[in-house]
Amino acid sequence: MPEVKIRPQELFDAERFFEIITHTNLDFIEFPIKTLEEEICILQLNEAKRKANFEHNYSILYYGKLVGACGIRIDQHRPWIGEIGYFIDKDYQGKGIAAEAVRQLEKVGFEKLDLQRIIILMDTRxxxxxxxxxxxxxxxxxxxxxxxxxxxxxYDCFLYAKTR
Known part of the structure; x- marks a missing residue:
């Protein structure tokens, strides 16, 4: 099992996140971020999103190195449902990192956020x-x-889900 940890995102993650999203093929994810400054602005919103129980975002560390991000977005009409999303640096894909991050994030969702259902949507491709x-x-x-x-x-998406 790889050594994977998730932790709340920090402003100092901005440069590494920007590096990942600009050199990794993320064809199946829409990233509106075009500059490092935009990435910093997005990270500055994290605390307000957490406090509003809208979105809980985490950095993914692999043996201590930042290699991706994951998060849970709370359905604002059904706050017992969360949607998980994630991305991993292209140099670290295929190592089981995303799966381990999802497991840890799922634990946060069910145990700390008291969710009853977690979904993952992914482009069918x-x-x-x-x-x-x-x-x-x-x-x-x-x-x-x-x-x-x-x-x-x-595009069409597959809907995967797990309930508590």
Whole structure:
């Protein structure tokens, strides 16, 4: 089992996050961030998002090195449901890091945030993310049509879920 830890994101993570998102193929995720300054602004919003119970974002560390990020976004109409998202630096993909981060994040969701249901949506073309969901025991519930946007295009997503 790889040594993976998650911790709340910090402002000093901005440079490394920007490095990851600019050199990793993240075709299945829409990143509105174009500059380091924009990344810093996004990280500055984390505390307010946590306090509002809107989003809880974490840095993923692999043997102490920042290699990605993950988070839970709380459904504002159904606050007992959270959606997990994550990304991993291309140089660290395929090592089980995302799966371990999801397991830790799921524990936060069920135990600390008192969620009853956690979902993972992934572009139907994103086979690696689907493997992570399955590896973590999430069940495929179906396909959601045209819910994922990248640029001007809309794509279908698989819906995976786990309940407490």
């Amino acid at each position: 994103n086979l690696a993310s689907e493997r992570v969901a399955r590896k973590c025991g999430y069940e495929k519930e179906g396909v959601m049509r045209k819910v994922h946007r990248v640029g001007e295009d809309y």
